[in-house]
Amino acid sequence: MPPPIAPKAPARRANARAPTPPRKTAPAHAAQHPALGWLHTARFLTTSPDLQHLPPLEVPEIAFVGRSNAGKSTCINTLTQQKQLAFASKKPGRTQHINLFSLGKQGVTDAVLADLPGYGYAAVPMQDKLRWQQVMANYLVTRENLAAIVLLCDPRHGLTELDEVLLEVIRPRVEQGLKFLIVLTKADKLTRSEAAKALSIAKLNAGGGEVRLFSATKRVGVEEVSRLLWDWTRGPAPDAANATTELSIDANKNPT
Secondary structure, eight states: OOOOOOOOOOOOOTTOOOOOOOOOOOOOOOOOOHHHHHHTTOEEEEEESSGGGSOOOOSOEEEEEEBTTSSHHHHHHHHHTOTTSSOOOSSTTOOOSEEEEEEOGGGOOOEEEEEOOOBOOTTSOHHHHHHHHHHHHHHHHHOTTEEEEEEEEOTTTOOOHHHHHHHHHHHHHHHTTOEEEEEEOOGGGSOHHHHHHHHHHHHHHTTTOEEEEOBTTTTBTHHHHHHHHHHHHSOOOHHHHHHHHHHHHHHHSOOO
């Protein structure tokens, strides 16, 4: 007997679609550190020609200082993700005020950034140079809510004589716990060996402070610096913890 003929599979209709393969799920990106969003809340608070006219504040304040053309305004604008928050003059040394920017969500200020005028530009009259050096020294030594100082430095030129004077001025406060960071700007213009050498030299001059490479164009060091500023200004509040403990104890007492 001839073998039985197997039944033919039903022919697929001409307009029938081929089964769709299962889609591959894209890997989830790492969650963004809250420091980046926090810095993006920066907004103009006030400006002052000297320390006496600055409002007294209780929230932590972070001062940005550096030689003219060191990239200070660009650094602030990059960290806050705002193009024109800090004013970058086309004529270095022309900014003659201390500018404060408040940080905090929903309009509640929990920290402040202070943009101090750049120093060391030759075209500024000597009288103005001396006046601003005195204003900066007074601010850095006596500002009570100052929590950290960020010194901007172009690593291609290294720390200048004025930078070293500033380091000496703030050294006593740093030894007492004031946070300090040297940001080596324009790091994208360095080779790997030049960057490593610049880091080593800056660490020797930082006196126990932090040092980071930074590039606005390549976004090198943006998150690292942001995390540092976040950690330095948003630590645990012991007073609040004590108040919570006292409240719990009072709640457990029997009513009289």
